[in-house]
Amino acid sequence: MIDYAPMLKLTAFHDRHLAAGGRMVDFAGYDLPVQFHGIIAEHVRVRTTVGVFDVSHMGRIEVRGKDGLAFISRMTTNDAGKLAVNQAQYSVLCYPDGGIVDDLVVYRLPGHYLLVVNGANNTKDTAWLREHLSGDVQMDNVTDATAQLAVQGPKAEAAMQKVCSIPLSPVGFYWAAPCEVAGVKALISRTGYTGEDGFEVYMPAADAGKVWDAIFIAGKEFDIEPIGLGARDTLRMEMKMALYGNDIDKTTNPIEAGLSWVVALDRPEGFIGSDVLKRVEAEKPARRLVCLEMQDRSIARPHYPILAQGQPVGMVTSGTMSPSLNKGIALGYVKRESAKAGTEVQIDVRGHSATAVIVKPPFYKHGSRK
Amino acid sequence: MANIPNDLKYAKTHEWVRLEGDIATIGITDFAQGELSDIVYVEITALGKTIKRDDPLGTIEAVKAVSDLYSPVSGQVITANDTLKDSPATVNKDPYGEGWMAKIKVADPSELNGLLDATAYAELASRSAHH
Numbered sequence: 001m002i003d004y005a006p007m008l009k010l011t012a013f014h015d016r017h018l019a020a021g022g023r024m025v026d027f028a029g030y031d032l033p034v035q036f037h038g039i040i041a042e043h044v045r046v047r048t049t050v051g052v053f054d055v056s057h058m059g060r061i062e063v064r065g066k067d068g069l070a071f072i073s074r075m076t077t078n079d080a081g082k083l084a085v086n087q088a089q090y091s092v093l094c095y096p097d098g099g100i101v102d103d104l105v106v107y108r109l110p111g112h113y114l115l116v117v118n119g120a121n122n123t124k125d126t127a128w129l130r131e132h133l134s135g136d137v138q139m140d141n142v143t144d145a146t147a148q149l150a151v152q153g154p155k156a157e158a159a160m161q162k163v164c165s166i167p168l169s170p171v172g173f174y175w176a177a178p179c180e181v182a183g184v185k186a187l188i189s190r191t192g193y194t195g196e197d198g199f200e201v202y203m204p205a206a207d208a209g210k211v212w213d214a215i216f217i218a219g220k221e222f223d224i225e226p227i228g229l230g231a232r233d234t235l236r237m238e239m240k241m242a243l244y245g246n247d248i249d250k251t252t253n254p255i256e257a258g259l260s261w262v263v264a265l266d267r268p269e270g271f272i273g274s275d276v277l278k279r280v281e282a283e284k285p286a287r288r289l290v291c292l293e294m295q296d297r298s299i300a301r302p303h304y305p306i307l308a309q310g311q312p313v314g315m316v317t318s319g320t321m322s323p324s325l326n327k328g329i330a331l332g333y334v335k336r337e338s339a340k341a342g343t344e345v346q347i348d349v350r351g352h353s354a355t356a357v358i359v360k361p362p363f364y365k366h367g368s369r370k
Numbered sequence: 371m372a373n374i375p376n377d378l379k380y381a382k383t384h385e386w387v388r389l390e391g392d393i394a395t396i397g398i399t400d401f402a403q404g405e406l407s408d409i410v411y412v413e414i415t416a417l418g419k420t421i422k423r424d425d426p427l428g429t430i431e432a433v434k435a436v437s438d439l440y441s442p443v444s445g446q447v448i449t450a451n452d453t454l455k456d457s458p459a460t461v462n463k464d465p466y467g468e469g470w471m472a473k474i475k476v477a478d479p480s481e482l483n484g485l486l487d488a489t490a491y492a493e494l495a496s497r498s499a500h501h
Binding site: 034035038039040230234297298299301320321323350 | 431435
């Protein structure tokens with residue numbers, strides 16, 4: 001009996017996941033592995049050597065035309081005008097009220113821009129962008145024709161260097177390079193969502209299996225393993241990297257989410273949402289996304305209330321047991337007055353009042369990211 | 371395929387029961403530990419209490435999510451497995467042995483007749499399994 005939606009999309013690596021014993025779940029409309037051997041083991045693999053994530057569900061949108069930069073500048077919060085060719089930047093798409101449409105990575109490549117958005121938001125983002133097209137701009141959603149891998153961990157460079165046609169050590173953090181991986185034309189960038197050193201590889205879907213196999217042969221000496229969505233979540237949480245749908249959404253703005261560093265409010269021409277965000281920045285946001293470290297064994301989960309002196313001050317947006325710290329960690333919004341590091345708060349863990357302390361990000365401070 | 375011992379009784383909510391005299395040992399099945407994966411905390415909230423069948427017995431925290439443990443029998447919760455405090459992953463490694471969770475002094479041993487046997491539980495588990 002088939003008890004899941006028959007409409008699930010398959011990535012180019014689907015058969016590899018099944019062969020590796022992946023436990024498959026519906027994620028962003030794709031049949032993707034939540035885990036292979038266990039979330040903790042996979043988490044530790046990425047923190048200690050190298051692991052491979054299939055992130056083909058991410059949306060990939062190419063933007064061309066002489067007004068392409070002006071278009072991206074108007075749609076995104078960061079300053080795309082500062083990008084050199086083959087450079088990338090983390091950025092945010094906002095609504096006019098400052099609420100977040102999505103977070104994304106913007107690549108400036110020779111001849112076009114590449115926007116990499118959350119898989120679950122791909123359709124929404126594409127429509128939002130298309131609605132705002134003006135001038136000489138062509139947009140092309142290339143998600144289905146391409147595949148995307150993240151190879152992450154302190155041994156990621158050593159493994160990838162064996163299959164990549166160019167020297168990788170000169171490729172800096174948030175820089176990209178066109179190259180061949182296992183003889184397949186690809187784009188490689190030193191980016192990721194784990195806090196470890198590592199790369200993302202973009203390639204045609206048709207050749208993706210060949211790339212996967214070559215990377216696993218190259219990484220064998222480092223005990224390379226496929227990593228599921230479960231460990232992707234615990235790894236990003238330890239770094240306080242926001243997850244759309246949990247920590248950020250249309251009801252939150254990038255200032256309160258701690259993303260001011262990718263909001264270029266000094267751009268004279270502004271961007272969608274910039275008027276509101278300037279005001280938020282000037283008046284200071286009423287609440288902030290903070291890191292919470294549990295003081296007992298309990299684990300906070302999304303939507304649990306946060307209290308200070310018995311009064312509600314906020315809500316948990318992400319929470320897990322941190323495999324690296326071996327304690328409960330969480331992200332959540334709290335009122336500005338309660339947001340200072342060192343502040344003790346209570347989290348209502350299903351009726352039990354658990355003490356948590358607000359700590360400075362990231363939770364995990366020993367990542368290999370350069 | 372998950373291990374489902376023949377000599378145990380099972381609840382639809384994936385707990386197992388082993389009855390010795392009037393003491394029932396409770397744990398979660400191999401299938402359940404596999405579904406939860408990476409168990410990091412087990413708390414028997416009903417310790418010391420007298421509870422009814424299907425009442426909450428405690429909570430199981432896995433890395434991914436929290437789930438409730440329900441009592442497959444009525445009676446008094448007399449013991450919780452303290453060794454799980456330091457090594458909750460024992461539930462993943464040995465769900466029917468060292469990974470037991472609580473002991474209940476049962477009020478009516480015949481209540482176990484209402485639980486599933488291994489064959490019926492195997493069918494339930496296979497219907498719940500991912501593909």
